[in-house]
Amino acid sequence: MLYRTAGQFKTSYKADQALFPVRQDAFLLGIILILAWVVFPLTASEFTFQTLLIPILIYSLAALGLNILTGYAGQLSLGTAAFMGVGAYACYKMITIMPWLDPVLAILLSGFFSAGVGVMFGIPSLRIKGFYLAIATLAAQFFLVWLFEKWAWLYNYNASGAIQVPQLESLGVIVTGPNATSITQYYVVLGVVTLITLICINLTRGTLGRTWKATRDMDIAAELIGINLMRSKLTAFAVSSFIVGVAGALFVFMWRGAAEPNLFDIPLSFRILFIAIIGGLGSILGNYLGAILIVGLPVVLNTLPAALGLEIKSATVEHLNIMIVGGLIIFFLIIEPHGLARLWGLIREKLIIWPFPH
Amino acid sequence: MRHLKTMVAAAALSALGGAAIAETLYTPNLSYRTGPFAATGIPLMNGQRDYMLMLNARDGGIGGIPVDFEECETGYSTEKGVECYEKTKGRAIVTQPWSTGITLQVLPKTNVDEIPILASGYGFSPMADGKVFQWAFNMPGGYFDAASMILTELGGGDQASLSGKKIAFLHLDHPFGKEPLPYLDSKAELHGFELLPIPVGLKEMQNQSAQWLQIRREKPDFVVMWGWGAMNAGAITEAVKTRYPMDQFVGVWWAGHSDDLQLVGEEGKGYRSISFSMPDNDSAVMADIRKHVVDAGKSLASEEELNEVFYQRGVIMSVILAEGITNAQAEFDTAQINATQLRWGLENINLTEARLAELGVAGMVPPFSTSCADHTGHAGGWMLEWDGTQFVRASDLLKPDLAAIQPLIAESAAAYAETNAPWPVNEECNAPS
Numbered sequence: 183m184l185y186r187t188a189g190q191f192k193t194s195y196k197a198d199q200a201l202f203p204v205r206q207d208a209f210l211l212g213i214i215l216i217l218a219w220v221v222f223p224l225t226a227s228e229f230t231f232q233t234l235l236i237p238i239l240i241y242s243l244a245a246l247g248l249n250i251l252t253g254y255a256g257q258l259s260l261g262t263a264a265f266m267g268v269g270a271y272a273c274y275k276m277i278t279i280m281p282w283l284d285p286v287l288a289i290l291l292s293g294f295f296s297a298g299v300g301v302m303f304g305i306p307s308l309r310i311k312g313f314y315l316a317i318a319t320l321a322a323q324f325f326l327v328w329l330f331e332k333w334a335w336l337y338n339y340n341a342s343g344a345i346q347v348p349q350l351e352s353l354g355v356i357v358t359g360p361n362a363t364s365i366t367q368y369y370v371v372l373g374v375v376t377l378i379t380l381i382c383i384n385l386t387r388g389t390l391g392r393t394w395k396a397t398r399d400m401d402i403a404a405e406l407i408g409i410n411l412m413r414s415k416l417t418a419f420a421v422s423s424f425i426v427g428v429a430g431a432l433f434v435f436m437w438r439g440a441a442e443p444n445l446f447d448i449p450l451s452f453r454i455l456f457i458a459i460i461g462g463l464g465s466i467l468g469n470y471l472g473a474i475l476i477v478g479l480p481v482v483l484n485t486l487p488a489a490l491g492l493e494i495k496s497a498t499v500e501h502l503n504i505m506i507v508g509g510l511i512i513f514f515l516i517i518e519p520h521g522l523a524r525l526w527g528l529i530r531e532k533l534i535i536w537p538f539p540h
Numbered sequence: 541m542r543h544l545k546t547m548v549a550a551a552a553l554s555a556l557g558g559a560a561i562a563e564t565l566y567t568p569n570l571s572y573r574t575g576p577f578a579a580t581g582i583p584l585m586n587g588q589r590d591y592m593l594m595l596n597a598r599d600g601g602i603g604g605i606p607v608d609f610e611e612c613e614t615g616y617s618t619e620k621g622v623e624c625y626e627k628t629k630g631r632a633i634v635t636q637p638w639s640t641g642i643t644l645q646v647l648p649k650t651n652v653d654e655i656p657i658l659a660s661g662y663g664f665s666p667m668a669d670g671k672v673f674q675w676a677f678n679m680p681g682g683y684f685d686a687a688s689m690i691l692t693e694l695g696g697g698d699q700a701s702l703s704g705k706k707i708a709f710l711h712l713d714h715p716f717g718k719e720p721l722p723y724l725d726s727k728a729e730l731h732g733f734e735l736l737p738i739p740v741g742l743k744e745m746q747n748q749s750a751q752w753l754q755i756r757r758e759k760p761d762f763v764v765m766w767g768w769g770a771m772n773a774g775a776i777t778e779a780v781k782t783r784y785p786m787d788q789f790v791g792v793w794w795a796g797h798s799d800d801l802q803l804v805g806e807e808g809k810g811y812r813s814i815s816f817s818m819p820d821n822d823s824a825v826m827a828d829i830r831k832h833v834v835d836a837g838k839s840l841a842s843e844e845e846l847n848e849v850f851y852q853r854g855v856i857m858s859v860i861l862a863e864g865i866t867n868a869q870a871e872f873d874t875a876q877i878n879a880t881q882l883r884w885g886l887e888n889i890n891l892t893e894a895r896l897a898e899l900g901v902a903g904m905v906p907p908f909s910t911s912c913a914d915h916t917g918h919a920g921g922w923m924l925e926w927d928g929t930q931f932v933r934a935s936d937l938l939k940p941d942l943a944a945i946q947p948l949i950a951e952s953a954a955a956y957a958e959t960n961a962p963w964p965v966n967e968e969c970n971a972p973s
Contacts, residue, residue, distance in 0.1 A: 444742050
């Protein structure tokens with residue numbers, strides 16, 4: 183009833199090709215945007231900004247980058263964290279070499295560095311597929327983290343081997359460093375994430391997206407209908423690594439404030455891969471749902487006992503947390519192996535025909 | 541249904557009750573009882589917790605108000621640590637970050653949030669400079685202190701006699717492991733010994749065969765270890781396997797955990813570890829903890845854990861924090877102190893022999909004092925030696941080589957302040973003593 187699409191006629195091609203042809207979808211998106219842009223910033227506490235809103239957005243963006251590569255173009259990658267690292271270190275070097283550079287611009291520019299590195303490690307994908315490609319990206323993971331540790335120039339010969347984010351201003355507002363307010367950082371992250379998501383939605387339904395999907399579904403068939411596989415795979419690597427690199431720069435500059443090389447080690451890659459898989463491969467919405475489940479839920483669960491006034495030891499809460507989140511992941515994957523986005527898709531379909539299912 | 545209502549009501553009541561208790565000293569501890577470093581974390585955190593519980597039971601807290609020593613679990617993950625910091629900073633009068641990674645992350649925020657960081661014996665060595673790091677404390681000693689005392693002891697009391705020797709520096713490849721490198725490098729150049737840094741990656745902690753192969757090939761005169769967690773047990777078992785002479789093998793104070801040595805037992809005999817704390821099972825403080833906490837069934841520690849170096853070091857850490865609180869309460873004449881007042885308290889710690897005896901910890905930590913400019917105290921420490929079943933004291937009180945350490949601290953602190961500009965520096969302090 184609420185989701186009834188009857189009576190919504192598309193009378194022009196333009197209406198038919200709209201991003202959200204169903205009115206309720208556009209309405210829902212509007213509500214989400216209002217929540218994200220107006221309601222959350224007005225109501226959130228420092229704790230909510232730092233542990234829920236900002237990290238969920240950044241992780242979603244990283245998962246979105248991976249999803250372009252794995253979900254849309256079908257190239258399995260285990261090197262996401264390393265590409266995030268490339269973005270973060272590139273951004274760090276840029277702003278230390280050119281202190282006058284606008285930090286937000288630097289964050290966006292750092293994506294080009296990770297895109298370059300991503301394409302380089304994507305070259306093997308022209309010859310190898312599936313698990314073998316995963317191993318090649320795993321090599322990127324190990325090699326790049328090793329490089330972050332050993333190449334002292336990257337962290338400006340800092341004795342501890344870590345990079346520290348200095349205080350930077352963009353258009354007169356402090357956006358990084360300890361004096362930046364959470365709300366500013368949130369808006370920067372939200373702005374970048376919204377922009378990239380919008381681009382991605384369009385990209386994945388355009389020519390490029392269709393080329394990727396054809397490559398994913400059957401590369402020989404794609405080649406036979408005239409798709410240049412090299413171009414298709416390498417653009418996927420470039421776009422994906424660009425987004426992942428921007429996410430990495432945001433991760434360090436807008437949230438963590440400091441980073442050591444092993445932050446970009448394989449556990450982070452796996453975490454992002456889990457977000458993408460549980461959210462749903464080959465979907466944009468899924469990345470957000472996955473990040474909410476994997477990044478947001480544990481934080482909320484951790485605060486629950488205290489909010490309910492239960493006296494549970496902090497370590498026990500942590501153990502319970504791991505069990506609950508693990509259980510939920512299994513539960514969701516059993517009821518819908520294609521991820522949360524597909525689950526939402528099914529619910530939406532049911533809603534459209536409700537209350538008169540055929 | 542009625543059942544549910546009662547439960548909801550009870551929960552609501554207790555939530556209200558929690559808010560109503562205003563008079564507590566909230567000193568959260570970012571603990572890790574889970575994850576790869578839990579084995580070394582648990583005894584330390586039990587020691588910290590039990591001392592505070594003992595104060596609550598024996599004296600009704602500090603200055604008459606109870607200490608709310610809440611733990612927030614981090615699992616040694618920096619991300620979780622920051623989450624805990626954000627969660628607790630509203631009411632906290634101190635942050636105990638418990639990992640070099642979390643310390644580095646939280647350090648820049650403390651100037652803004654104005655909450656002191658207490659990182660006893662860990663964290664960033666230049667935190668000793670109170671002028672630059674106004675809110676950070678790492679008494680009774682930093683990593684430069686530890687490195688200096690180890691070198692002095694290895695040189696038989698004089699570092700100059702290390703000339704021509706070869707020292708392998710086996711360290712965790714992590715900010716923590718790299719901390720003493722500036723000091724060791726400067727000394728290697730000065731005294732003419734060869735320093736051979738051998739990093740152990742986080743993934744290789746349990747399998748260090750490659751590193752020990754290198755040690756066997758290079759035949760260093762000494763191996764100095766900067767290890768933590770699973771790395772220590774790995775190194776000690778490898779050392780036994782490759783038959784490296786244990787009396788030439790020395791660890792930092794975090795590499796002196798009894799459980800790691802228990803694995804090799806008799807074969808680990810001769811292994812030494814520097815320590816700023818000395819376990820004493822017959823001390824008054826341990827007797828009180830046994831009486832008020834352990835016998836009352838409130839402790840989480842096992843009987844054998846109570847005798848360990850790490851547990852009693854945890855106790856010492858809480859002694860230092862409690863002393864800071866007591867100081868602040870006396871100075872500001874209020875029991876309910878705030879974070880700024882606690883900072884004053886921590887800057888004015890004066891633990892003399894007499895005061896240590898009064899607290900019941902005589903001989904468990906060297907006497908030391910802090911000041912506005914000196915946030916470490918440079919207490920010094922003892923060399924502990926594994927005798928096959930337990931750690932025993934193997935040296936007199938060692939003192940760090942301040943003449944060499946101070947310039948390094950000032951230099952790194954200035955470099956930190958410069959890269960993190962604008963960084964507020966407290967010019968009112970006198971030069972480090």
